[in-house]
Amino acid sequence: MKQSARHCVIALAMMLIALLSTPLVSASETKPPNVVVFLVDDLGYMDIGANNPDCFYDTPNIDRLSESAMRFTDGYAANPVCSPTRYSLMTGKYPTRVQATNFFSGRRGGTFKPAPLHSNMPIEEITIAEVLKGKGYATFFAGKWHLGESEEFYPQNQGFDVNIGGYSKGGPYSGKRYFGPFENPQMAVESPEGDHLPDRLARDTAAFIEEHREEPFLAYLAFYSVHTPLMGRPDLVEKYKKKAEGIAGEEFAEEEQVFGKGVRNVRILQKHAVYAAMVEAMDQAVGKVLQQLKDSGVEDNTIVVFTSDNGGLSTSEGSPTSNLPLRGGKGWVYEGGIREPWIVKYPGVTEAGSVSSVPICSIDLLPTIAAAAGAELQHPVDGIDMRPALEGGTLDREALYWHYPHYSNQGGIPGGAIRVGKYKLFERYEDGRVHLYDLESDLSESKDLASEMPERVEQMRKQLHDWYQSVDAKFLQPKEGREPWTPAYLQ
Template structure:
């Protein structure tokens, strides 16, 4: 069982008081009203990309920071996978993506030294989504933004439990029309916006309109930004602002990272000063502010559970390498902390304490069971995640570990591998040759000090548990290439 710490921030004095809680904390109250639900997912937003997690952040995120100060911020929040589609699968289903062989971004088939594991490029139609669960309870359900969970009408949001779909289809980014600026030419975003309208604002406007139209009944509004995914494009006013700011920042922008693909040394960004990316972050934050303001204007803020997170860590090693995740190692596409540790904020009126923090590890798989429990819906199928409401009150979660499985070569250079986190320890296993590394994240958040030789018993025990989990989820592994056979677990 995880240990737990809850921290209350006194806004005026900035005094931080740490309070350790035992299992004696009360369970979630039954008299808390069934809430409306707003889920906000940002694409490619790193843990260190918001002010609430990083006081020295180059980017301005005042609306996200205020959301954090009014709810609970998780300092050990994770994505289920270091790239997008698998994590989105887990957010929707509460299940590890390996169970459906949805282990890479849909459409990704890159080979490296070996061929990648076989995979599906869709969320199977038999999967039960969070929208399916809530709709049966009478919730109005709405989706806006990036979907990337399958190509074909049967895989679209409106076929997976959502009453309304504004902008979700198979594409992994805003690649149609003028991309982040109208005309969008997105087949699921109608009517077309006036020329030049910014995509984050359009998605926020649609979400706000849905909230106002459905304020008299329970609703699920799922706002899934295309931001801050590539292409790197920002509003001119914000780009100008951050270019001026970046001009005064000195220091080395890139450092060395291990080489997994190709022959060119791979660099990782170690200094936040990318003006276009900063503009994208701030515009996304403004859009969130618009939606949160609508909750107040519609009179439903006090009965709306708000969840904010990202689908993977910040993009730091390719495609412009726009952000730094330091002190976390790596970024999107890596099973190091930079690729899987992401922002998590939950505001649940009547449950969470304003300005509270939790160091309890949580993951994308926990979204569906948490929302179902909040809506008082008993699940009729198995999920891998747990109800986070005890953690929101300071009670430890009864879960033995978290797991990751990424049997692919990422566009960002990350190695195929798996991982298990148990308490402060994280074991990483490489799929090309089976090497393992053990890190104590409490002492070594940058994953630079491999303890596997110093602690062979712990390493072996955690590796055995990881291998048992592989069997449980029917995990697939790298395949032969050019007559060479990769490592595979026993």
């Protein structure tokens, strides 16, 4: 054999060896990531052990998830009540853009009439489910929807292939409520007597995961828990009654009420046995779904997001939980009403057990998941891709905003807020007063810095009012001859 031919054979042999020794790309590396979203109703920031080592409630499954994921200390809901935040999670937009600024359909009055309220998520909105369906995902919804008053607005008409239990109601108010039979019109298969709702929803979610393990999927589990009615499994209620016996101290303190209404008590000690039972049952349901990801062999290619829709219920309807050191709770624009548990596990991106103080919000879910799935959004959203923060960095965002021009069931003050860096400006809609807080040194929002930092107040207030104009924000309306405060640009 001639020398040139011999060299060719050797070169071909080396190429073949290199080719054979190159690792094959696994299916999990080429398949887009699956997505599981856990949305818990009314779960406060301090209601899980991962955020609160002294938590009265046992949440071992959520805590283990946190140990394998990134936990955010400054994660927010877009609104202090449910429907608006659910809208933002679905669309990536601030709910003020469509006047979806209160729960559907909450029109409680007070000293003044509330702002106009749009009580349906417009069918024209592009949801996270529709974005992922466009990339070939199977899509599943289970639990509380509360984003429309009639079936045309239900999950199956907003991009979800399957809907288990999502309709107009904001709680499990039919049948035996948290225990079967549920008599939920969006549950094709009824549960037997005594079945527990969080477990039922988890079983259905787990079944969907197993059925679709060979294809990309979105499983969105929006618990009805831990919303009222306060009902717990008897075994867990008994457990926490015994646990509460060893806890002493004042359970309630005074919190301000809306303008002219005096004071309202707020829970300051976690020891409500029924609520605790509801939290643990929800945690067990989360554990069942996480175990299914392992059993189906898809855990390492599944993004898991765990969050809540608003703060813990601390000032009404049984006042079952304490959000301390956060001020207020559900229905308040104070931190207790909008700061939420946020845990994100993104295989290959998030570091196990990592913690981030970067402010994020429910508006960020859709753009983050869309980017992970390789979907390029063709329409504007308010949220941003959280990936830089998930990788341990920061986000390029000037501010976060809140707008709640209503009287909440929980006694919260109609108002708006803006967070820029460590500072938060809170603006009251009844009389226009503003307060400034340094959240880094004063998480309880107890020291008002407005009089000490007038230039910062002026700057942040202008920024907030510019945002009001950009989203066409509506405000309190006159009542019985009384005129509420309105922003200067509307006068």
